[in-house]
Amino acid sequence: MKHTPQRMCIACRTMYAQDTLIRIVNENGAAVLDMEKKRFGRGAYICKNTDCIKKARKKQMIERHLKCPAGSELYDCCAELAEGLPKRRKGDV
Numbered sequence: 001m002k003h004t005p006q007r008m009c010i011a012c013r014t015m016y017a018q019d020t021l022i023r024i025v026n027e028n029g030a031a032v033l034d035m036e037k038k039r040f041g042r043g044a045y046i047c048k049n050t051d052c053i054k055k056a057r058k059k060q061m062i063e064r065h066l067k068c069p070a071g072s073e074l075y076d077c078c079a080e081l082a083e084g085l086p087k088r089r090k091g092d093v
Contacts, residue, residue, distance in 0.1 A: 014047070030069065
């Protein structure tokens with residue numbers, strides 16, 4: 001049986017399988033979504049739960065974990081992914 005990597009959501013602090021979480025990376029001093037989960041740099045994971053995304057936005061958890069600014073567009077994209085809405089085009093965020 002193959003081991004599945006586990007990661008912790010920064011908002012609810014619950015462990016989930018890595019492939020079920022949204023990964024955000026500090027890339028050259030800016031927080032960006034990592035859809036392929038292969039970008040280099042410091043990363044943070046958040047679950048696809050709207051309550052966790054709201055909590056992370058309210059307490060600026062992404063900024064704190066990545067030590068870089070994260071715009072409101074990033075939180076909006078995470079909320080869209082959590083709600084299952086269509087993904088934005090490459091390069092939007």
